[in-house]
Amino acid sequence: MATFVPSSSSSSTFRPTLLRCSNERRELFSRIAPVYDNLNDLLSLGQHRVWKRMAVSWTGVKFGDRALDVCCGSGDLSFLLSDKVGSHGKVIGLDFSKDQLSIASSRQCSLSKKRFTNIEWVEGDALDLPFSDGWFDAITMGYGLRNVVDKRKAMQEILRVLKAGATVSILDFNKSDDSLASSVTEWMIDNIVVPVASVYDLSEEYRYLKSSIREFLTGKELEKLALEVGFSAAQHYEIGGGLMGCLVAKR
Numbered sequence: 001m002a003t004f005v006p007s008s009s010s011s012s013t014f015r016p017t018l019l020r021c022s023n024e025r026r027e028l029f030s031r032i033a034p035v036y037d038n039l040n041d042l043l044s045l046g047q048h049r050v051w052k053r054m055a056v057s058w059t060g061v062k063f064g065d066r067a068l069d070v071c072c073g074s075g076d077l078s079f080l081l082s083d084k085v086g087s088h089g090k091v092i093g094l095d096f097s098k099d100q101l102s103i104a105s106s107r108q109c110s111l112s113k114k115r116f117t118n119i120e121w122v123e124g125d126a127l128d129l130p131f132s133d134g135w136f137d138a139i140t141m142g143y144g145l146r147n148v149v150d151k152r153k154a155m156q157e158i159l160r161v162l163k164a165g166a167t168v169s170i171l172d173f174n175k176s177d178d179s180l181a182s183s184v185t186e187w188m189i190d191n192i193v194v195p196v197a198s199v200y201d202l203s204e205e206y207r208y209l210k211s212s213i214r215e216f217l218t219g220k221e222l223e224k225l226a227l228e229v230g231f232s233a234a235q236h237y238e239i240g241g242g243l244m245g246c247l248v249a250k251r
């Protein structure tokens with residue numbers, strides 16, 4: 001299925017292009033980086049913060065743990081993990097967009113001098129995680145799995161770097177089996193999300209949300225994928241009135 005985004009960083013020279021490769025996706029996330037946080041707050045009426053808290057709590061992360069936030073973007077989940085692991089723990093926020101990481105890093109400085117010093121930002125690929133096997137006690141991934149070009153490989157990498165018995169929590173839009181629920185999500189994207197994004201000249205970037213959800217996996221398919229790659233247990237929870245979902249999988 002074709003997914004269209006601008007091929008150049010200048011929206012005035014927009015040319016529809018297939019969004020197949022990682023580079024194009026990285027460029028998209030770099031372009032939206034300056035407005036990403038504000039639009040998430042506005043479009044979800046602040047609810048994304050509740051969903052992110054739920055995702056972190058489902059990992060079972062605790063004081064002193066080593067935690068990884070894959071596809072960390074501007075760092076929301078990393079900051080929540082940081083508070084949980086405390087001064088004896090460590091959080092790595094990994095993303096392949098320099099622009100997203102630079103916003104994460106400036107938020108780290110501005111939010112607090114003392115808190116969040118346990119976070120390190122790493123520029124890297126979710127499909128080739130630069131960490132040893134069994135390194136992390138907990139992993140989060142917020143709105144990341146839907147955006148990687150190879151979802152199975154991303155799950156395999158997460159499994160590899162998790163300790164035995166540890167948990168990953170993967171928050172994303174819920175691709176529903178129910179056609180009414182899917183229509184509601186698509187209606188919101190067409191009639192609220194894209195028009196709001198167009199104010200910032202980012203309509204095509206946010207239109208991509210719709211096709212990426214269509215190409216995503218349902219909750220049951222996500223559970224199946226997790227078990228196939230080797231997780232010992234997997235449960236998908238629908239949250240936010242069924243608009244969002246969280247896959248919780250244990251190594």
Ligand SMILES: C/C(=C\Cc1cc(O)c2ccccc2c1O)CCC[C@H](C)CCC[C@H](C)CCCC(C)C
Nearest residue numbers: 040043044045047048143188193205206209240241
């Ligand atoms: C958290 C949100 C978006 C994250 C996001 C994820 C992506 O993969 C992107 C890709 C490309 C561009 C942008 C993004 C991106 O921003 C915001 C989601 C907002 C919802 C679409 C709308 C929510 C509407 C309701 C007000 C929520 C209330 C639910 C209620 C509890 C039933």
Ligand SMILES: C[S@@+](CC[C@H](N)C(=O)[O-])C[C@H]1O[C@@H](n2cnc3c(N)ncnc32)[C@H](O)[C@@H]1O
Nearest residue numbers: 029071072073095096097100125126142143147
């Ligand atoms: C929608 S944002 C989510 C950001 C953040 N986790 C949140 O919940 O707000 C998706 C992020 O995934 C990153 N990403 C997508 N594919 C990636 C990959 N293969 N490796 C690393 N980061 C990736 C993008 O750069 C972007 O910052």
